[in-house]
Amino acid sequence: MSCTAGKAKRLRDADANQTVADAVRPGKKETMVGSDFVAAEPIKWPVQCTIGRGLQDAIACETQIGFVNGARGILSYRGYDIFDLCAQSTFEEVSFLIINGYLPSADELKQYKETLASLRPLPRTLRALGALPIEKMTPMAALRVGIATLRQVVTDVDTQSPDPSHSIDTDADTVPDVTPDSNEDLEVDRAIPATTTLGRKDAYRLVAGMATIVAAIARLRKGLLPVEPRPDLSHAANLLYMITGTVPDEQQARIMDIALIVHGDHGMNASTFAAMVVASTLSDLYASVESGVGALSGPLHGGANEQVLYTLESIGSPERVKEWFKEARAKKKRIMGFGHRVYKTYDPRAKVLKPLAEIVTQNDPKLSTLFATAQALEHEVIEELGDTKNIFPNVDFYSGMIYKALGIEPAMFTPVFAVSRVAGWVARCLEYVKDNRIFRPRAMYTGETSRQYVPLERRGSTTKGA
Numbered sequence: 294m295s296c297t298a299g300k301a302k303r304l305r306d307a308d309a310n311q312t313v314a315d316a317v318r319p320g321k322k323e324t325m326v327g328s329d330f331v332a333a334e335p336i337k338w339p340v341q342c343t344i345g346r347g348l349q350d351a352i353a354c355e356t357q358i359g360f361v362n363g364a365r366g367i368l369s370y371r372g373y374d375i376f377d378l379c380a381q382s383t384f385e386e387v388s389f390l391i392i393n394g395y396l397p398s399a400d401e402l403k404q405y406k407e408t409l410a411s412l413r414p415l416p417r418t419l420r421a422l423g424a425l426p427i428e429k430m431t432p433m434a435a436l437r438v439g440i441a442t443l444r445q446v447v448t449d450v451d452t453q454s455p456d457p458s459h460s461i462d463t464d465a466d467t468v469p470d471v472t473p474d475s476n477e478d479l480e481v482d483r484a485i486p487a488t489t490t491l492g493r494k495d496a497y498r499l500v501a502g503m504a505t506i507v508a509a510i511a512r513l514r515k516g517l518l519p520v521e522p523r524p525d526l527s528h529a530a531n532l533l534y535m536i537t538g539t540v541p542d543e544q545q546a547r548i549m550d551i552a553l554i555v556h557g558d559h560g561m562n563a564s565t566f567a568a569m570v571v572a573s574t575l576s577d578l579y580a581s582v583e584s585g586v587g588a589l590s591g592p593l594h595g596g597a598n599e600q601v602l603y604t605l606e607s608i609g610s611p612e613r614v615k616e617w618f619k620e621a622r623a624k625k626k627r628i629m630g631f632g633h634r635v636y637k638t639y640d641p642r643a644k645v646l647k648p649l650a651e652i653v654t655q656n657d658p659k660l661s662t663l664f665a666t667a668q669a670l671e672h673e674v675i676e677e678l679g680d681t682k683n684i685f686p687n688v689d690f691y692s693g694m695i696y697k698a699l700g701i702e703p704a705m706f707t708p709v710f711a712v713s714r715v716a717g718w719v720a721r722c723l724e725y726v727k728d729n730r731i732f733r734p735r736a737m738y739t740g741e742t743s744r745q746y747v748p749l750e751r752r753g754s755t756t757k758g759a
């Protein structure tokens with residue numbers, strides 16, 4: 294069915310949010326857009342909801358961190374619309390906001406940036422990683438090892454030196470803690486012996502350290518030595534610098550910054566839920582984040598952006614899109630970078646990223662062909678699946694080509710997603726454990742009942758189906 298007059302066309306025509314694109318152009322950073330925000334109704338427990346497969350529509354907890362309106366394509370962090378944050382904020386400010394619940398004052402932001410700068414260098418963790426065959430591991434598997442190693446180093450040092458201002462080895466991964474409240478904000482049931490690695494100090498350490506570990510993996514897998522972070526660079530600029538070894542220009546750093554902002558948090562997505570399930574056992578924040586990384590690795594979640602790039606490269610040019618799409622539909626293929634469990638309209642994050650992808654790809658013939666191919670594919674998919682199945686581009690559709698244009702290889706796209714999403718993971722884990730209840734859903738048993746046990750000698754070749 295054609296849908297040229299319907300919602301799909303309106304969305305396609307209205308998609309390029311030039312205001313956010315303007316935010317990366319020098320001298321145009323002040324415009325406010327997209328404050329079309331509707332607050333969620335307060336939740337009253339017990340919640341009545343219809344739960345579908347994959348826990349669709351289940352409400353697992355209350356949160357004050359992020360709000361997604363899938364029907365209207367709205368995303369906000371702590372009440373601030375994603376478009377406003379992308380146009381005016383930075384990842385440092387946004388990660389502080391996500392974790393602490395409010396925009397930092399100038400002093401708080403300065404202190405937070407200093408904290409992140411002090412927590413970025415991880416010589417011991419990187420040395421341990423460097424001793425492993427990183428080139429033989431998938432980057433996401435290496436990232437899980439990196440986080441586990443960071444935890445080991447941190448707890449080792451904490452055990453040896455409980456007061457970090459005293460005798461920290463200058464070569465150690467921990468540094469004097471400049472955050473005022475350290476881990477004291479953990480207010481889980483005091484009757485339970487809570488781990489000491491489930492607090493804000495660890496949250497900051499993970500936000501800072503994830504960039505260092507991911508960048509080191511990007512280099513180690515190519516046989517290159519990790520690059521030390523620079524205290525004078527932003528989180529986004531440091532990430533690019535530590536991956537490529539070259540300080541990015543202002544526009545590249547700002548585009549990376551916005552890409553980090555849009556990936557910071559996103560409701561009860563699979564990786565956030567995985568992290569929270571682990572935190573709810575009062576395990577620790579590192580183990581929680583490791584679980585988040587595990588869930589994010591899948592092609593239906595964070596892995597899609599890498600697949601999108603391969604798809605676009607295999608299509609080759611905008612002229613080939615129609616034929617490729619026809620064949621893909623005939624084979625009932627899922628088109629990577631499209632569709633979403635929650636968004637039944639154009640993903641606002643894709644709206645932010647699309648114009649940035651255009652800017653960052655425009656001076657390279659191969660990359661601009663990739664962008665043109667993406668646009669043609671978007672047109673075909675929306676034309677056929679927009680009105681009928683509410684399938685539109687999601688965040689992963691344009692992020693991959695941005696990363697590629699910024700010098701990041703496809704295998705590192707999902708780890709780069711994790712560099713940002715760690716803010717949401719740690720914030721939601723800390724929020725949840727304050728009023729903790731271990732996650733423990735039930736399954737509906739549909740298997741056999743009352744089967745007679747057959748002793749081994751009487752089973753024959755198999756009891757399958759008996």
Ligand code: CMC
Pocket residue numbers: 347559562592593594595597626627628629630631632633634635682684687688689
């Ligand atoms: N291409 C073609 N058809 C699709 C697609 C797609 N990408 N996504 C969903 N559909 C169809 C699907 O075939 C089904 O059709 P039918 O009703 O005829 O069986 C219908 O839409 C509903 O699909 P579903 O699998 O029930 O939807 P879901 O909510 O379980 O899936 C999704 C959400 C993201 C897993 C899915 O859209 C998908 O596989 N997309 C491709 C992978 C991708 O881009 N993932 C990144 C998601 S965004 C990043 C993040 O937030 O994690």
